[in-house]
Amino acid sequence: MRIADFALERYFARWEFAVKHVLGASDVEGWSMAELLELADDETRAMWSGLKLGYTESTGHPLLRAAIASLYDSVDPDGVLVFAGAEEAVYCLLSTAVEPGDHVIVTWPGYQSLYEVARAAGAQVSLHALREEDGWALDVDRLRRSIRPTTRLIVVNAPHNPTGMLPTVDEWRSLAATCAEAGIRLFADEVYRFLEHDGAETLPAGADLDERAVSMGVMSKSFALAGLRIGWLATRDHAVLERCARMKDYTTICSSAPSEVLALIALRARERVLARSRAIVAANLAVLNEFFARRADAFSWVRPRGGSTGFPRLVPGGPAGSSADTFAARLVEATGVLLLPSSTFGFGDSHVRIGLGRTDLPEAIEALDGFLTRGPDV
Numbered sequence: 001m002r003i004a005d006f007a008l009e010r011y012f013a014r015w016e017f018a019v020k021h022v023l024g025a026s027d028v029e030g031w032s033m034a035e036l037l038e039l040a041d042d043e044t045r046a047m048w049s050g051l052k053l054g055y056t057e058s059t060g061h062p063l064l065r066a067a068i069a070s071l072y073d074s075v076d077p078d079g080v081l082v083f084a085g086a087e088e089a090v091y092c093l094l095s096t097a098v099e100p101g102d103h104v105i106v107t108w109p110g111y112q113s114l115y116e117v118a119r120a121a122g123a124q125v126s127l128h129a130l131r132e133e134d135g136w137a138l139d140v141d142r143l144r145r146s147i148r149p150t151t152r153l154i155v156v157n158a159p160h161n162p163t164g165m166l167p168t169v170d171e172w173r174s175l176a177a178t179c180a181e182a183g184i185r186l187f188a189d190e191v192y193r194f195l196e197h198d199g200a201e202t203l204p205a206g207a208d209l210d211e212r213a214v215s216m217g218v219m220s221k222s223f224a225l226a227g228l229r230i231g232w233l234a235t236r237d238h239a240v241l242e243r244c245a246r247m248k249d250y251t252t253i254c255s256s257a258p259s260e261v262l263a264l265i266a267l268r269a270r271e272r273v274l275a276r277s278r279a280i281v282a283a284n285l286a287v288l289n290e291f292f293a294r295r296a297d298a299f300s301w302v303r304p305r306g307g308s309t310g311f312p313r314l315v316p317g318g319p320a321g322s323s324a325d326t327f328a329a330r331l332v333e334a335t336g337v338l339l340l341p342s343s344t345f346g347f348g349d350s351h352v353r354i355g356l357g358r359t360d361l362p363e364a365i366e367a368l369d370g371f372l373t374r375g376p377d378v
């Protein structure tokens with residue numbers, strides 16, 4: 001398969017482990033092993049200490065699939081397929097759910113694999129642009145108008161990376177109803193689900209709204225365990241998972257045994273795990289709202305409604321300049337603070353992604369603030 005480079009991952013490959021502060025990260029500060037193991041119940045503690053490091057069940061450990069299924073109202077454990085992160089799930093789903101010539105609509109700017117894998121599979125991809133002037137809102141009517149007779153799949157990431165977009169429950173239901181009526185599969189990338197900034201706004205999962213819809217989740221973001229590399233697809237349509245399972249035979253075959261047990265521990269203790277993530281994000285959001293109010297000369301800021309990222313724009317003529325690429329390059333060289341310029345989303349040169357999930361954010365913002373005050377050439 002020929003596929004374009006994943007620009008964001010290439011940028012991270014260059015910088016992520018060479019800098020002091022990854023201010024552009026999308027994950028939440030990871031748990032330590034010791035703290036996570038303290039959350040184990042009797043059963044999972046015994047599973048951990050008696051774990052044999054052989055191959056695991058290709059579909060995922062039955063207890064893990066049951067814990068994942070409990071995140072949904074209408075998905076049973078057989079409607080869950082476990083993957084190595086969400087990224088493998090994206091790859092397996094998009095490379096099996098569309099045929100050459102099929103039309104796919106994907107929210108944009110966004111996580112590149114959500115449209116790139118579909119393109120590589122031969123699909124015609126329409127990007128549904130979120131517009132800053134609309135507060136990055138999903139425009140369901142406009143999206144509906146881009147449906148063609150050949151549209152097979154609509155891919156929506158919500159809460160959204162990088163903008164923090166979160167549709168209202170009504171918008172979300174109406175989109176799912178449109179998909180159901182038109183026989184189009186909704187692929188709901190819900191990796192930031194449970195990180196809605198107003199907890200009352202958690203959307204019903206796509207898989208609960210339509211029997212053909214597929215929801216995707218992962219341990220990396222809301223559950224703050226990116227290093228486990230455990231993600232999943234959840235759906236009532238078991239046939240689509242069957243096709244993904246056949247593709248997974250060519251990618252990882254099965255998940256890492258220790259990661260499955262650790263993911264199970266976290267999911268069983270999910271209220272505590274999610275409360276920690278929400279507290280980190282809420283504290284960082286307060287710092288950012290204050291910073292962006294004070295530095296309106298440099299950035300314009302649409303407050304994110306969910307997830308662990310935001311997407312401020314550089315104000316032309318302001319102290320950050322007008323090129324996100326140039327600003328991010330100068331900032332990282334001078335301070336070791338890494339932002340993600342919008343070119344890594346193929347989305348112009350005016351925005352940067354900022355992450356809300358890392359505990360060193362206040363320190364990173366202080367360094368960024370100092371850099372702005374000193375001027376880029378200092």
Ligand SMILES: Cc1ncc(COP(=O)(O)O)c(C=O)c1O
Pocket residue numbers: 026084085086087088111157161189191218220221226231
């Ligand atoms: C919207 C979205 N989907 C999928 C993924 C992939 O998640 P993971 O890296 O845990 O596989 C990411 C990661 O940043 C993401 O932001």
